Amino acid sequence: MAILANLHMSDPAKSAENDQKKGTDDYDHLHRVRPLMEMIQLNCKAIYHPRQHLAVDERMVGTKARLSIKQYMKAKPTKWGLKFFVLAATNGYTIDFKLYTGKSKTASGKGLSFDVVAGLIDKGNLGSGYIVYTDNFYTSPLLYRHLRQQGLGACGTYRQGRVGVRTIQENALTKKSPRGSIRWIRDGDLLFVKWMDTREVSLCSTIHPVYSGDTVQRWKKTGDGPHQLISIPRPTTVTEYNMGGVDTSDQSTGKQGDGPPLFSSIL
Template identity: 75%
Template sequence: RWRTEAEPDDGVPQSLTFNPKRAPGVQPPLNMGSPSPGEIFSHFFSAAVFKLLCENTNKNAAKNLERGKKFDWSEVTPGEMQKFVGMLLYMSVLDLPRMSDFWRRESIFHVAFPATVMVRNRFMSILSNLQMSDPEECEENDKKKGSEDYDQFHLVRPLMEMICMNCKSIYHPRQHLAVDERMVRTKARFGIKQYLKGKPTKWGLKFFVLADVNGYIIDFILYKPNRASGKGLSFDIVATLVDKDSLGSGYIIYTNNFFTNPILFRHLRQQGFGACGTYRQGRDGTPTTQENALTKTSPRGSIRWIRDRELLFVKWMDVREVSLCSTVHSVFSGDIVDHYVSGDGAEQKISLLRPTSVTEYNKYMGGVDTSDQMIGTHSVPRKTMRWTVTIFQHLVDIAATNSFIIHTDRCDSMQQNPMTRQRFQEQLTAHLLGVKLKNVPQIPPGQKHLPVPTRSEHTEAHKAGQGRRRCRLCHRSTAWMCEACDVGLCLQPDRNCFWQHHQGHSLQ
């Protein structure tokens, strides 16, 4: 039967000894001094990451050219790829409806800076050919479709594994961790796209995330249908994320009712981990007895509990019934919570008993939600129908957010005031783009608003017509253009469109 908080609990399991593999917190060399945003980010998107992106993107571009696709291409370098990532972060701070709007001219919404870093066509070419895995290996993987050896995520796996490894190496978590789901919005037509009714982002790619209480993402797994073993998907996900070899022992894992499973919690306890989470009624291994259980008429603050060896099942009546399972907490340790209720035309404060597991769950479960909030503040993702680009943009988000958390952690340890998230991302963007943050955009070096021929080399036979452009203002054919604006403009005694364009006038 369910017992009340007044009844003794003689079966409290032995307390865990916290024994992490490394000292919790920021790891060397970032744990010394106050590293800059660019220095922190370079440990996530390292030289090896940029080398991987450049090699595979160049191979993919060459492959697309062989197929007959028409676009201008020169091999992308790590420095240029770094500027490409910087432009994505720039777009996350200065949000415009479409990517092309950052290069729009002749508008009151004109933004001058992006064109000084990278021309639009080059940015779009890199984006359209962006590749995270070797194209030849992808072809070999495609031949395995329908077999157990086929990897559905081969296109993104190399980069995901590198970012996961970097996340683990740069920071070691403290004792309390949370496992939760995350939805990444996408309109791509892909078989793994999920629908979650209770999430703000209802359609998208689903990730399972392990996070510290401060929001730092330690590890993540992209959801794959039909991957569950005989113990269930929730068991497989948590058992994979909570790795004793990399974490150590003595950690306490907090989960929601999707993951909470008595079999899983017992397995974690055997591995040296504690666990606490809300659970669903009727799940295998949870109590089914209704003797002395809570009812809808039970007063707020009522507590009922059952212990099954190391498992403690607790019910607590708040506004509605709350059900938790824990392997590390006692039933009640004197926690009191104040609530305000309306009565007789005025609010009255009442004090309620609260189980220890509820207090600890509320305190430590929000790590993934904290990360989601920070990512949502300045999110990189732009609209795309390619699911691989969606994941790439999300990996940039994870790296930028984890970098900011490391910055705040270092500032706290040095008793300094950290930067705001926006200021941090602005400095990071400036570093990646290779410019100073306080910078007045100028015309690209060596360019001025001067009239130049649309084509300098002509044969004598084609001197009159070859290489001419349409005038931006009168739309007639012209042999003249502006060197800086790169648009055709007439330069005739009776039709000086060049002068009118730069004076901000238009033809009637």
């Protein structure tokens, strides 16, 4: 704690100037740690070049510090802390990250989810040919078509009713649809797939076929007899999404302890 109290990552004089801007749009919440963050980001990109499959997700770093940028996420194991948007490889390695500090002054007008993914995908560093996996917060036709124009594939779960998502009621899945049922619709270069497992699963992809012969084992009760293990068809998008590593980054972090992380201590 004594070392942290005397540790400055930025110029103290410039930090004082930034403090005077509190309450204005010009105030930089991360001024004191920005040099350190940029150094870490540069080294993350330089030390390891990832393989084809990438994932974008949120990562919470727990802290008890009193910070205006601290966030709450109900679905995460660490519910209160600093919220990072992370681009990760399937082995959990962090390729790049962005600390969320609230509404951005440089927003494109296409939505936070679009700006996050577009900002994390550095084509100049990565090149093309990668496949990006996202959850339903990020997945949108606008984003996926943008990634395709950049030479990148995309696959992820999507929210019904999102702008640009094609929906039809004819031949749609219902609660009575048998397990393993598959429905799909194409919209140009986008494929929307629905699959009935224990519940309905919806995925969108720009690179995968509907079905390539994959199956998965499930228990099924047959009449009054015991449960039997049966094979049901599984769409290619579901198989590839499960291997895409969307949650691996969170799992590698684990639940944080009581000690505050370095960023929150400096802030």
